[in-house]
Amino acid sequence: METWGELVGSMGSISRAIDHIRASGEDPAELFNKYFLAIEPVYRYIGVRIKELGHGYAKAEFNMRDEIKRWGGVVHGGVVMTVIDMVIGVAVMTVNDGVDQYTAELKVNFLEPLRVGPFTAIGRVIRRGGTLAVGEADVFDGNNVLCAKGIGTWFLVRRRG
Numbered sequence: 001m002e003t004w005g006e007l008v009g010s011m012g013s014i015s016r017a018i019d020h021i022r023a024s025g026e027d028p029a030e031l032f033n034k035y036f037l038a039i040e041p042v043y044r045y046i047g048v049r050i051k052e053l054g055h056g057y058a059k060a061e062f063n064m065r066d067e068i069k070r071w072g073g074v075v076h077g078g079v080v081m082t083v084i085d086m087v088i089g090v091a092v093m094t095v096n097d098g099v100d101q102y103t104a105e106l107k108v109n110f111l112e113p114l115r116v117g118p119f120t121a122i123g124r125v126i127r128r129g130g131t132l133a134v135g136e137a138d139v140f141d142g143n144n145v146l147c148a149k150g151i152g153t154w155f156l157v158r159r160r161g
Helices: 004-011 014-023 028-039 042-047 077-093
Strands: 051-052 057-062 098-108 119-128 132-140 145-159
Touching: 004 014, 004 051, 014 077, 028 042, 028 051, 042 077, 051 077, 057 077, 077 098, 077 119, 077 132, 077 145, 119 145
Parallel strands: none
Antiparallel strands: 051 057, 057 119, 098 145, 119 132, 132 145
């Protein structure tokens, strides 16, 4: 299999590469997990995995681990923010007709501490424009309590160079 960058290059955009993966009968969520775990070690460290991937939608899960706790036995806020950045970013990738993207702005409201896993993060695209996309995410604990809410903006890169 070609690399992610080669696939995006040959398809001309991230969203077309995802559509190609889906049309080939492969699970795009599982391929994303392979890509992120190989390329982005922070996601491997957190233990977060994409569980579902749809048009403008991504769902991820992660478990409580000592490595992501802060004092007091709750998930560190930086970890929560990283997962929100990831899940919205992956949702944006499904509608990105460019070749890359960058987080331009991200805001998170921490509503409840994450104590009991497994934790679920759901990202959705609110609006995709010509060069910017706006998305939101909700993070739930193992009791389905809404613990964090995020909203952010992604810059869509049309072409390299």
